[in-house]
Amino acid sequence: MPILVMKFGGTSVATLDRIRRAAKRVGVEVAKGYDVIVIVSAMSGKTNELVGWVGETSPLYDAREYDAVVSSGENVTAGLMALTLQEMDVPARSWQGWQVPLRTNSAHGSARIDEIPPENILRKFGEGMRVAVVAGFQGVSPEGRITTLGRGGSDTTAVAFAAAFDAERCDIYTDVDGVYTTDPRICDKARKLDRIAFEEMLELASLGAKVLQTRSVELAMRYKVRLRVLSSFEEQSDEAGTLVCAEEDIVESNVVAGVAYSRDEAKMTLISVADRPGIAAAIFGPLADAGVNVDMIVQNISEDGRTDMTFSCPVDQVPRAEKAMEDAKAGGEINYHDLVADTGVCKVSVVGIGMRSHAGVAAQMFQALKNENINIKVITTSEIKISVLIDRRYMELAVQALHDSFGLDKAA
Amino acid sequence: MPILVMKFGGTSVATLDRIRRAAKRVGVEVAKGYDVIVIVSAMSGKTNELVGWVGETSPLYDAREYDAVVSSGENVTAGLMALTLQEMDVPARSWQGWQVPLRTNSAHGSARIDEIPPENILRKFGEGMRVAVVAGFQGVSPEGRITTLGRGGSDTTAVAFAAAFDAERCDIYTDVDGVYTTDPRICDKARKLDRIAFEEMLELASLGAKVLQTRSVELAMRYKVRLRVLSSFEEQSDEAGTLVCAEEDIVESNVVAGVAYSRDEAKMTLISVADRPGIAAAIFGPLADAGVNVDMIVQNISEDGRTDMTFSCPVDQVPRAEKAMEDAKAGGEINYHDLVADTGVCKVSVVGIGMRSHAGVAAQMFQALKNENINIKVITTSEIKISVLIDRRYMELAVQALHDSFGLDKAA
Known part of the structure; x- marks a missing residue:
C-alpha cells in the first residue's frame, strides 16, 4: 500500500481532544488506503517545561542528559x-526513536540523522498494522544514547521518514493553514499559495515565515519529498494547505512568490577602512567570534586606498558588534575612522524562482518603493531574492506596495 | 569498589530542590568509596497524571502503549x-530500562524481571563513573517494547539491581523514617525498629504498613539483599532507618515484632451449609471469580451433615460477595440456610518470627484483649502471625493493649 507521512506539531496534540481530532484525520487517510506514519511532537508547553528544568538544574548541562530528559514529551x-487510533479500530502502535531505530550521529542536542532502516515498521505494516506512530525529534546515537535533533526537529523527522519510506507525500499539520504570499497581519491582501518551490520556501523560512524548520525543507529538497503544510484546526480536502515541491511540479506561477520582511535590523557602517587584501576577513572574523549574525554586506568603491564597509545584523546585537569592532581596532587588526550604527531599519525582500528567467524584477521593486517615497539604504540580491534595507516606519507600507506591484493577491 | 543501591521515591524527587537534597545523600556515599546505583521514581503526581490520560483516552487500553506512556516520568x-550529580562534580549518567538493559517478560503493566546483565554499568564504573542513575519501574520485553513492573515497581527495581550487582546494601529513601512496631497515629508508644526480618516485613506490609512494595521484600528475601528503609527528609547516619534482613542477622529481638491492623473488614457467615467434599471449592471459587479478596476462613465443626462457614473480606466487597453466594445458591452449586454479614469488624494481628520458638504468644494475646473486655470473633494463626477479628470500635484500644502487653515500646 502507498505510504503517507503525517506530522502533528505541539499545538495540534496539546490536549486529549486535539489528539482525537488529529487521529480522525489519520483515520481518513487510512480509509483511503494509505499505510500511515504519524510523527508527533510533545504536547505544547511540555518540552519548554523540561528544558527549563534542565537549565535550572545545570546551566552548563551535559547534552546527553538534556536529550534523555527533553525527549520524553514525545514518547507520551x-x-x-x-x-x-486503537480506540477508533485503526491498528496502530507507537515507536520511540531507538525502537525504529532512527540512527543519528552523537551531536547531542542537534544530531544529524544517519539512517532510518525501514524493515521493522514495514514488517508490521505487512502484518496488518496501518499506522506507525513515531515520537518525533529523537533518535539514538552509535553509543546507544538518546539524541535530539534540535528545536522543531519533528519536521525533520517527518521528512526523513518520508524519504526513507518513499512516501507519496509528507503532510505537516500545524496551526496555520499554509504558506502565504506575505504576512496576513500586515497585508490584508496576503493570499495562501497552493504551491511553492523548495528554494522559495527556504528563503521565506529563513526570512521569518516560521512555518517549517529550515532543515526539514533542505532535506525535502534533497530527497524530493513532496511536503504539504496545512492546518490541523480545519476540515481538509486533498487540495488544502500549501504544497512545497520541486520547481518542475509548479506549472504556472508568479515571477515573485512572496514578500518577506525582518523587522528589527540594524545597519552598521565602518567609515574609511583601510582597503587591503584580507580586510573583510579581519572585520567579519571578530564579528562571527562575538556571535553577531551578519546578514547583508556591502562594500563601497575604494578611494585613496580607503573604503566604507556596511553590514546589517539584528538590532539587539549592535552593542556586541560595536565592542568587537572597537576591540579589533584597539588590537590593530583593523583601522577605521568611525563606526555608525543605524538601529531604525528593517529588511524587505521579494522572493521567487521566476526571477531567474524574468528580467526587470529589481527595477519593478525599486520603482514601487520610489512611488511611495521610500528611500533604499542597502540592496543585496541573490538568484531568487532581492532584499533592501529601509526605514522601519515604512515596513508595512513597503510590503503592501510590493504585494500590489507584483500582483500577489491574484493567482498566476 | 563496593556497590550501594539507593532508591528515591516520588516524594523524595518531587521538586528540583528535593532532587538536589537526594543527590547530596548520594554524594555522601560516593565520598565513602561506594560506586552507587541510584534508582529513581517519577516526580510525585507525574505517573498519576499519565495514568489518567491513558484511562481517559482508552478505557480498555493496550497495555503496551500504557507502559510506553507511563514509563516516561522516570526518564525525566x-x-x-x-x-x-554532575553539577556536584560526581561523575554520573542516566540509564533508561532498555539501555541497561533490564530484561523482563512481556506481561505489560506488571512485568517480571528476567535478567539484569551488569556488564554495561560495570564497564562505566571501571571507566571512572561513580553513579549510575537508573529509571525505576521500567524494563524492556523480548520484543523490544517498554514494560513496567506495576505500581511501586521502583522498589522492586532497586532490589533487583542490588541482587544483580551483589550490592552491599539497598537503601530505600522514602517519606517515613523506618518501620514501626505499629502505626504511630493510633499508638503513641509506637517505636521505630532498628531491624526486622524479611518474613515479618512481608506480614506487616501485606497487613497495611505500606512502606515497601511486597514484591520487593520477597525478592530481597530470596536473594538475601540487605534492605534499609529510611527517610529522605532527615539527616542520616549509617544506623538510621530500619534494616530489613535475614533472621540470622537479628541478634536479639522481641518475640513479637509489631502489631498490624486492617480497619475496614467484614465477617460473613454462611449458616447451615451442606457439608460435603468440595464444598469449600464451591463457595470460594465463585467468590474469587467475583473478585472478592477473601482473607480469613473458618469452618465450624459439622453437625448432622451441615456446618457454618465464616470468612472475612474488605467491607466494600460485601455486596459483590452476597451476589456471588446468591447466584451460586440459585444455580444449585451450594446450599445454605442464611448468609449473615457483620460489616462492623476490623482485623488486628501480632507478627513476630520469635513465635516459632516461644509458646504462649496466642494465650498472652487473648488475655490482653480479655483484660480490655474485647470479644474475639474469629481467630486465625500462621507460623509467625496471629490475627483476630474484633468489633471495629475497639481497634485502637486493642492495638494499644497488645503493644503494651508485648513490651514493644522497649527494645529487646
Whole structure:
C-alpha cells in the first residue's frame, strides 16, 4: 500500500481532544488506503517545561542528559496517539526513536540523522498494522544514547521518514493553514499559495515565515519529498494547505512568490577602512567570534586606498558588534575612522524562482518603493531574492506596495 | 569498589530542590568509596497524571502503549538526577530500562524481571563513573517494547539491581523514617525498629504498613539483599532507618515484632451449609471469580451433615460477595440456610518470627484483649502471625493493649 507521512506539531496534540481530532484525520487517510506514519511532537508547553528544568538544574548541562530528559514529551504523545487510533479500530502502535531505530550521529542536542532502516515498521505494516506512530525529534546515537535533533526537529523527522519510506507525500499539520504570499497581519491582501518551490520556501523560512524548520525543507529538497503544510484546526480536502515541491511540479506561477520582511535590523557602517587584501576577513572574523549574525554586506568603491564597509545584523546585537569592532581596532587588526550604527531599519525582500528567467524584477521593486517615497539604504540580491534595507516606519507600507506591484493577491 | 543501591521515591524527587537534597545523600556515599546505583521514581503526581490520560483516552487500553506512556516520568527524573550529580562534580549518567538493559517478560503493566546483565554499568564504573542513575519501574520485553513492573515497581527495581550487582546494601529513601512496631497515629508508644526480618516485613506490609512494595521484600528475601528503609527528609547516619534482613542477622529481638491492623473488614457467615467434599471449592471459587479478596476462613465443626462457614473480606466487597453466594445458591452449586454479614469488624494481628520458638504468644494475646473486655470473633494463626477479628470500635484500644502487653515500646 502507498505510504503517507503525517506530522502533528505541539499545538495540534496539546490536549486529549486535539489528539482525537488529529487521529480522525489519520483515520481518513487510512480509509483511503494509505499505510500511515504519524510523527508527533510533545504536547505544547511540555518540552519548554523540561528544558527549563534542565537549565535550572545545570546551566552548563551535559547534552546527553538534556536529550534523555527533553525527549520524553514525545514518547507520551506517541503512546496516547496510538491508543486513540486503537480506540477508533485503526491498528496502530507507537515507536520511540531507538525502537525504529532512527540512527543519528552523537551531536547531542542537534544530531544529524544517519539512517532510518525501514524493515521493522514495514514488517508490521505487512502484518496488518496501518499506522506507525513515531515520537518525533529523537533518535539514538552509535553509543546507544538518546539524541535530539534540535528545536522543531519533528519536521525533520517527518521528512526523513518520508524519504526513507518513499512516501507519496509528507503532510505537516500545524496551526496555520499554509504558506502565504506575505504576512496576513500586515497585508490584508496576503493570499495562501497552493504551491511553492523548495528554494522559495527556504528563503521565506529563513526570512521569518516560521512555518517549517529550515532543515526539514533542505532535506525535502534533497530527497524530493513532496511536503504539504496545512492546518490541523480545519476540515481538509486533498487540495488544502500549501504544497512545497520541486520547481518542475509548479506549472504556472508568479515571477515573485512572496514578500518577506525582518523587522528589527540594524545597519552598521565602518567609515574609511583601510582597503587591503584580507580586510573583510579581519572585520567579519571578530564579528562571527562575538556571535553577531551578519546578514547583508556591502562594500563601497575604494578611494585613496580607503573604503566604507556596511553590514546589517539584528538590532539587539549592535552593542556586541560595536565592542568587537572597537576591540579589533584597539588590537590593530583593523583601522577605521568611525563606526555608525543605524538601529531604525528593517529588511524587505521579494522572493521567487521566476526571477531567474524574468528580467526587470529589481527595477519593478525599486520603482514601487520610489512611488511611495521610500528611500533604499542597502540592496543585496541573490538568484531568487532581492532584499533592501529601509526605514522601519515604512515596513508595512513597503510590503503592501510590493504585494500590489507584483500582483500577489491574484493567482498566476 | 563496593556497590550501594539507593532508591528515591516520588516524594523524595518531587521538586528540583528535593532532587538536589537526594543527590547530596548520594554524594555522601560516593565520598565513602561506594560506586552507587541510584534508582529513581517519577516526580510525585507525574505517573498519576499519565495514568489518567491513558484511562481517559482508552478505557480498555493496550497495555503496551500504557507502559510506553507511563514509563516516561522516570526518564525525566533520571536525567535530572544525573545532571544534578554532575553539577556536584560526581561523575554520573542516566540509564533508561532498555539501555541497561533490564530484561523482563512481556506481561505489560506488571512485568517480571528476567535478567539484569551488569556488564554495561560495570564497564562505566571501571571507566571512572561513580553513579549510575537508573529509571525505576521500567524494563524492556523480548520484543523490544517498554514494560513496567506495576505500581511501586521502583522498589522492586532497586532490589533487583542490588541482587544483580551483589550490592552491599539497598537503601530505600522514602517519606517515613523506618518501620514501626505499629502505626504511630493510633499508638503513641509506637517505636521505630532498628531491624526486622524479611518474613515479618512481608506480614506487616501485606497487613497495611505500606512502606515497601511486597514484591520487593520477597525478592530481597530470596536473594538475601540487605534492605534499609529510611527517610529522605532527615539527616542520616549509617544506623538510621530500619534494616530489613535475614533472621540470622537479628541478634536479639522481641518475640513479637509489631502489631498490624486492617480497619475496614467484614465477617460473613454462611449458616447451615451442606457439608460435603468440595464444598469449600464451591463457595470460594465463585467468590474469587467475583473478585472478592477473601482473607480469613473458618469452618465450624459439622453437625448432622451441615456446618457454618465464616470468612472475612474488605467491607466494600460485601455486596459483590452476597451476589456471588446468591447466584451460586440459585444455580444449585451450594446450599445454605442464611448468609449473615457483620460489616462492623476490623482485623488486628501480632507478627513476630520469635513465635516459632516461644509458646504462649496466642494465650498472652487473648488475655490482653480479655483484660480490655474485647470479644474475639474469629481467630486465625500462621507460623509467625496471629490475627483476630474484633468489633471495629475497639481497634485502637486493642492495638494499644497488645503493644503494651508485648513490651514493644522497649527494645529487646
